[in-house]
Amino acid sequence: MTQDSNRKFAFFVCHHKPGPLFRDEIFTPIQVGAALAKAPLPQCVRDDEGENISSKNPSYCELTALYWMWKNVDAEYYGLFQYRRFLNFKRIGAPSNTFNDFSREKVEQLGWTRPKIEAVFQQYDIVTSPRWNVHPVGLGHLVMSNYDFYAKEHNIRDLDAVIEVVKNKYPDIFPFLLRYLYSERCTFANLMAMRSDYFKSYAEWLFDVLFEAEKAIDISGYDSYQKRVFGFLSERLCGAYIDYLKATRGARVAEAGVVFGVFAKPVTDGAQALRNIEAQTAPARDYLVPERVHVTFAIDDTYAPHCGAAIASLLGNIHERQQLTIHILHDETLSPRSRGLLASLLRRPETQIDFIEIPAKDFDFFPNNRAHISRATYYRLVLHKVLPAEVKKTIYIDADVILADNICRIWVDLEDNFAAACADEGGVLQTRRLGLPLSHTYFNAGVCVFNLEKLRGCDADLLYLESYAYNRKLISLQDQDILNIAFCDKTKLLPLRWNANARLYRWNDLEYKYSETEAQDAALHPGLIHYTDSSKPWNPRCEHPLVSLYWRWRNETPWRRGALARLAFNLTAWRWRNRDFARQFERRMRPRVKAIGRLFTSQA
Template sequence: MEKQAGQIPDIRIYVVCHKPAYVPENPYLYPIQVGTALSGTKLPGMLHDDEGDNISERNKTYCELTAQYWAWKNEEADYYGFFHYRRYLAFDPSLNKDDGWGNIAYDRISEEAIEEMKLQPEIMRDLITKYDVISVRGRRYPRIKTEGKPMDVYHEYGMVPFQHRKDLDITLQILKEKYPAFAQTADSYMQSETAHECNMFIMKKEIYKNYCAWLFDILFEAEKRIDSTWYSVEEYRVMGYLAERLCGIYYEWLKTQPGIRAGELPKTLFKETAPKAVLEPVYPAGVPIVLSANDKFSPYLDIMIRSVIVNASPEREYDIIILYNDISEKNQHLISMAARDKQNISIRFIRVCEYFDAGKLFVDQHLSVETYYRLIIPEIMPNYHKILYLDCDMVADHDVAELYDFDLNGAVIGAAKDIDVAGQLNLNQNNWQTYATETLGLDSPYDYFQAGVLILDLDGLRRTMSSEDMIQMALTHSYRCHDQDILNIVCKNKVTYLPQQWNTLMDWQEIGRSRMDILKMAPRQLYEAYTQARKRPYLIHFAGYQKPWDVVDCDFAEYFWEYANLSSYYPMILRKTKRCLMDEREAELSRIAKMEQNAGIRKIANKVLPIGSRRREWVKGIIKRKR
C-alpha cells in the first residue's frame, strides 16, 4: 500500500556486519549480522540473517547477499539500502577525496566524518526520496591495458588469483538465457571502463523486489553450474564477486528505463570500526588492574603481568585489562597464556583507538600515544568504581592487591610523589618551578606526582572532569609530561600520596652522571623515603630511556630478569639482548681504538673501562679472541 503524500517514508539501510562494529545512532541505519547460522553467536543489538526465510548458511559464498536476501523475503519498507560495516555512502555528492580506489577514506566513524558525509536523517531522507535508485559513484579504472585493451569491467574480473573469468562467463551466459532484454546492457557494461562496486545501493521498494528476484534467479543457477569444489576461502566468495557485476548491469539497465530517477553517491571507507568499549567487571570483588601498551611493547607487558600474577594472593581475584590499539592477535594469545588455568586471574584486551585522533596528540621518543589511555578509563569503565593503573615498563615484587586496598580518604587519586621532578625543582633545572606553578597551577610544585602507578576513584574523577574534557586538554596544549601533567592539574589537592615502595624509580647511569644526582637533591624527607624504598621495592619502575632489555645491568635489572625467565618471550628477549651486547662491545672497541691514537691506552682504558667493571671484562675477552 502506497504512502499518502506528506507521510514520512520507511527507509531502511542495512549495515552488513560479520563481527561487532560501531554503527552510529540513526533511524535509517539497521545493523544486520550476516552468516549468523554459521557463527554460533548472535551479536546483540543487530538484526540476524538466519531468521525467517533465509540463506544464512550460504554466507561463505554469498557474502553480504545473505542480508539482501533476508530483507527481500522478510522486511517491508519504502526504500531498501545496503552499506557495509566499513563502507557507507556519503550524502554529499560534491565530496571528492578519492583515495585512488573509489573511496573517501576516514580513520573511523567520528562525529567529524558523519558531519562531512552529511549522515543526518533529514539530509538523508531529502536526498533518498529524490531518486528511485541510488548507486555507488562509478569508479574509473586506471589507464592500463590488459590483453592489449584498456582495462574494462570484464577484463578486471580475474585480475586477482581468487577470481576466475570462466565464472563470469557462465553467469553472463545465464543472464542472456533467462533475461535476453538485459543482454545489450550487459555487453555494454562489461566493456565499460567505469564500475559500480561493493553491492551498495538504495532502491525504492518495487525496484528492489524486482532486482532481488532477477539477481538470485541468476545466481542460484550459476551456483549449480560453477564447480567450486576445490575453491579456497577467497575463491569461494564467488557469488558475492559476481553479484557486484550484476548489480552494475542492473543499475545501468535501470537508467535506460523511462521515468527512472537515478543518482550516484561517493563511497566512504573507515579504517577502524570497532564498537566503543564499555567494560563490565569480571569479578564482583576483584582487583581491577589496567595497563596500556602497543604491539612492540608486548614482551615487556607480558613480563609485568607475570610478575603481578606470581605475587598475587590465591584468596583474591585479579581483573587485568590491557588498553591497546595495535597489539596483534598472536601477542594477545601469548600474553593471555599467563592466566591459563588460573580461576582467579582474568586478562582482557580492549581496543580504544576510536577515542583518539592520535596524530594530534603530543608524543615523544620516550612516551607513546598509549600513555594517554589513562584519560579515558573513567568513560570506558562506567561500572567500575576504583581501579589500579600500572605502567608496563615495571615489574611487581609484591601483591598489588595491598595497593588496591589503600584508603584514599576522599581523594580521587592515589599516587607517589615524583622524586625526579622534586630533585629538578631544587636544582632549578628546566624552569620547573615556574612551569609547575604557572602552567600546571599547583599550589606547591613539590606536590607533583608520578602517574606510572595510580589508584583511581573513578566516581570521583568523573565528577571532577569528563574523559572528553581531559582529551581536549591533551589536544589543545603541549604539556611537558603529557597526560601526567593533565592528571596533576585535574586532581590538584585531591591526591593521597603513596609510599615510594609502590613506585620505585630506577637510577639510570651514564659516564659522569646519573639520575641519583638529581634524586638526592629532592627534599630530604622524600629522598630518605626513596632510599628506604630501594631496600625493598614493591613496584620497580624502569622510567626513562634505560630499560633492562637494552641495558642488561642497569639499576634493578635483577628484578626484571627474575620475572622475564617466566615469560613466553624470554628466548626472543635474550636474542635481542645478545645483539645489543655485541653491538655495545664492538662500539667500545671502536672508541678505544680512536682514543688510543691520542693518548696512552692504559690511561684511557682505566677511564672508559673502570677496573673491576663488567664492561672491562667483556672487552678483555674480545681482545683476547681477536689476538
C-alpha cells in the first residue's frame, strides 16, 4: 500500500496514547504499536497497515513507524518525530526548548510550516537532533563514550552483537561505527528528517543490521524499559550512518534544536486549592492516633523561621489531644533565641519539643552539590542513632513545607520497609541516572516516614556509606540519592498529596512516575505543600500560587511580619510578577519624578 504518492514532505509523529496532536499537510500523527493496542487513536494512521512490524513496538519503539514509512509511503522527504519531541525548523542550531500547545503562533514560532521547511531543505539533505555530550542525567561533568554509556545504562552484549553484524556485513561502514561509538557525543531520540534516497538507504541498512542482531539478543529477562533495546541501539547506529553518508556521498547535514512538549496542565488556580484546604481543616482536626507520633525536622539557624511556619501549620491541623513530639536536629548555629521561639509554638501539654545538636563536620565526607540545600539535609542519615531508642519510627519533614492536613494520617504501618515516601517530581530520570530497577519508585525524601527499628536492626551506617561510595560519581541529589539507593524496593509509596511538589503548580518538563490524575488531585487537595527547588515562598520573586499559605502560617509565629514589612514584600512580589508592566510604568514616571525633584530643589 502506498499513501500520498505525490507527497513532498511525509513527516510522521509517533503516538502511543491519547493526547494533544498536530496534523496538517506535512505532519501526520501515527499510532505506533497499533497491532497491540486496545483501541485506535483518533486522527492517527496506524503502523499495522500494509507491510509492517507493528507487533515489535515494545522492543523497536518508534522504529515501527520508521519501518512503516519506508515500506508504505512515497515522498521526497521523510521525517520521524515523537508526540513530545520535535525539531525546531525556525532556526537551525537554535537551543533546545519546550512548548505547551500546537497553536498557530507556536507552529509559526517553531518553523513547522511548508515555506520554512522547504527553505531548510534547499540547504540541507538531512536534519537531525543535536549531538549532545554523553553523560548521565544531571551529571554534565561525567562525560563518557557512547560505548561506555551504553554499558552503564543497558546490556553491553546487545551493542556488541550489533558491532559484530556491521563488522561482518558492512566493512565499509564499520570504521564510522567504531569512531562514533568511542566518541563522546550522540544523537539521541531517533529524531530526523531526510531526503528520500538517504532515508531509504538508511532504513534498508538499519533494519538489516537490527534484524540480524536480533537473532543473537535475548530480551526475555528484560524489564519494560530495557526491552526497548532496538530503539536504544538505533540511536547509536543513526549517527554513524550519517557520518558515512557525509563522507562517501556528500550529504549536507544540519543539527536542529529539540523542542520538548510539556502538556500536563499545571494547577495555577491557587484560589481553588486554598478553598479545598480550608474545607478539609475541620476533618483533619478530628483525626486522632492513639499513640505518640514523632515528627523530625533538620535545620540551621537561617531556616528557623521557615521551620516555625511549618510547625505552626502542623499544630493547626492535628487533634487537640494528639500526643506529639517534635524533634529538631540542628547544628551549632541554631541560637538560644531561635530555640526559645520554636518552643513557644507548643501550647498544649500533649506536645513536646526535643532539640538535638548534630556536629556538621560529621558529614564532610558527603558532597554538597546543591546550593539551595543546606548540609542539614544529611541529618536524615543519623535518625536511627540520635533519636531515643524507644522511638520506633518518625515522620521526617523538610522545613520548606506547609501542612494542609493532619500529618498523623501518614503514621502508617511500615511493615518490612525501610521507609514510606512520595514519588519524586522527576523520579523516572533519577531512577535511570542511578541505574535503579524500574520496580523502585524514586522518592522525594523531603517527607519520609523512617522505620528506625529496622534501621537499627541492620548496619545502617554501613548501608548508607556503601550506597554512596559505590555510586559517588552518579550522586547529584545528595542524601536523597543515597536513601533511594539504600532503600531500593524497600519503600512504601504514600499518596502524592503528602508531598505536593512545586512542579505540580507549573509546567513540568521532567519525567515522573505518577499519573496526571494523581498530579491534579495532589495539587488541588494537598496534604502537605513542599516548596521544592530554589524559588522559596519567602522570596518575593516566588510565583508559587500557594505563597499566601506560607505567610498565613508564618504570621502565626514570632517571626510574623509587621504591616509595613508585609506591604513592602507584597509590593516587591507584585512588581516581580508584573515586571513588564512595572518596567514600562517606571520608564514613563522617571522624567516626572526628576521634574518634581528639580521643582523642590529650585524652591529650596
